[in-house]
Amino acid sequence: MQRLQAFKFELMPNGEQQRLMRRFAGSCRFVFNKALALQQERHKAEEKKLGYAALCKVLTKWKAQPQTLWLNETPSQALQQALKNLERAYKNFFEKRADFPRFKKKGVSDSFRYPQGIKLDQSNSRVFLPKLGWLRYRKSRDVLGEVKNATVSQSGGKWFVSIQTEREVSQPIPTGDDAVGIDMGVARFATFDQSLPEFDNKDHIAALNSFKRHETALRKAQQAMSRKTKFSNNWKKAKARVQRIHARIGNARRDFLHKATTTISQNHAMVCIEDLQVRNMSRSAAGTTEKPGRNVRAKSGLNKSILDQGWFEFRRQLDYKLAWNGGWLVAVPPQYTSRTCPCCGHVSADNRQTQAQFLCVECGFEENADVVGAINVLRAGHARFACEVSDAVRSPAAGTHRSDSGAAQCRA
Numbered sequence: 475m476q477r478l479q480a481f482k483f484e485l486m487p488n489g490e491q492q493r494l495m496r497r498f499a500g501s502c503r504f505v506f507n508k509a510l511a512l513q514q515e516r517h518k519a520e521e522k523k524l525g526y527a528a529l530c531k532v533l534t535k536w537k538a539q540p541q542t543l544w545l546n547e548t549p550s551q552a553l554q555q556a557l558k559n560l561e562r563a564y565k566n567f568f569e570k571r572a573d574f575p576r577f578k579k580k581g582v583s584d585s586f587r588y589p590q591g592i593k594l595d596q597s598n599s600r601v602f603l604p605k606l607g608w609l610r611y612r613k614s615r616d617v618l619g620e621v622k623n624a625t626v627s628q629s630g631g632k633w634f635v636s637i638q639t640e641r642e643v644s645q646p647i648p649t650g651d652d653a654v655g656i657d658m659g660v661a662r663f664a665t666f667d668q669s670l671p672e673f674d675n676k677d678h679i680a681a682l683n684s685f686k687r688h689e690t691a692l693r694k695a696q697q698a699m700s701r702k703t704k705f706s707n708n709w710k711k712a713k714a715r716v717q718r719i720h721a722r723i724g725n726a727r728r729d730f731l732h733k734a735t736t737t738i739s740q741n742h743a744m745v746c747i748e749d750l751q752v753r754n755m756s757r758s759a760a761g762t763t764e765k766p767g768r769n770v771r772a773k774s775g776l777n778k779s780i781l782d783q784g785w786f787e788f789r790r791q792l793d794y795k796l797a798w799n800g801g802w803l804v805a806v807p808p809q810y811t812s813r814t815c816p817c818c819g820h821v822s823a824d825n826r827q828t829q830a831q832f833l834c835v836e837c838g839f840e841e842n843a844d845v846v847g848a849i850n851v852l853r854a855g856h857a858r859f860a861c862e863v864s865d866a867v868r869s870p871a872a873g874t875h876r877s878d879s880g881a882a883q884c885r886a
């Protein structure tokens with residue numbers, strides 16, 4: 475099977491390269507925003523949305539206009555990639571995977587992508603990027619496979635390159651042989667249907683709350699920044715500090731998720747998980763103007779926890795890592811998983827007396843509510859998997875975005 479993998483390194487650019495990268499990222503943001511504004515104008519005038527090819531023609535016009543001649547200093551392919559990103563943002567919106575495309579702000583996920591023209595000199599820890607020349611990077615590991623594209627991004631005052639490669643790997647044989655059911659929660663990040671020796675807490679993974687842990691530090695840093703005169707030197711220092719804390723939060727979360735998903739995918743061939751609609755849950759808090767969400771504060775607290783803990787990311791990583799190890803992820807609809815008795819099958823809301831405790835009103839079976847959820851998820855997963863095999867269609871886990879070619883995506 476083809477494996478796509480991304481290798482991310484910190485860049486060590488010189489002053490001139492930093493200036494250029496800031497300019498490239500700014501130009502890409504400019505093109506993205508200008509194209510988005512154009513699409514919105516067309517929508518208001520009831521004109522059809524322009525496709526990628528048509529947008530590229532518009533871009534050529536912009537590059538010829540005297541007031542935007544500076545666009546020519548940025549690699550054309552990176553500018554075109556910004557238009558592709560806009561296309562994808564629209565597509566995600568139409569397919570209900572994301573909110574309506576938003577204008578990009580300076581300093582928020584600044585990045586640009588090279589679809590080609592990259593040269594990699596691993597023995598000298600350097601990478602060649604068009605119009606930037608050779609850049610040194612902090613080599614933390616070897617890049618495997620054929621280089622397909624590279625994305626340059628800025629975060630916490632540092633520059634990074636993410637090199638995506640493709641390589642042929644043999645179809646792996648599952649290393650773990652048993653199945654596990656997972657119940658996702660807020661108090662506990664994940665609960666298993668059984669005790670797993672590879673985890674400290676055996677039957678669950680404790681809450682991450684990486685954001686909460688750093689929340690106080692972040693709030694203080696933000697307050698300090700707000701007291702400074704905007705754009706003064708002290709303000710810039712305070713801003714850099716805020717960005718560093720943000721970066722630290724992101725790193726802690728990534729680390730946590732990678733460790734958890736690697737351990738699970740190495741030890742289990744089949745992982746069943748609830749098909750939670752996290753997006754809907756996070757939307758319901760605000761409600762609509764006609765019908766404002768009740769209990770907004772409490773709910774947004776929960777939502778923040780959910781998003782903070784990265785359930786989506788957890789599932790995405792499980793999906794591709796299981797595929798790498800020859801296993802598979804089964805997503806099951808969450809109906810009744812928290813109310814069905816695993817012992818006698820009785821379904822009742824009364825079975826769950828409190829958030830933490832499950833007690834069957836029919837047969838008296840008693841267990842931690844999250845463990846019951848995980849047992850039911852595993853059973854539903856087994857049932858679902860049996861159906862799929864008998865149909866001779868082993869579809870990728872429902873709702874995940876593995877490409878049709880069977881290649882597993884990774885942005886580690």
Ligand SMILES: [Zn+2]
Binds near residue numbers: 835836838
């Ligand atoms: Zn029962």
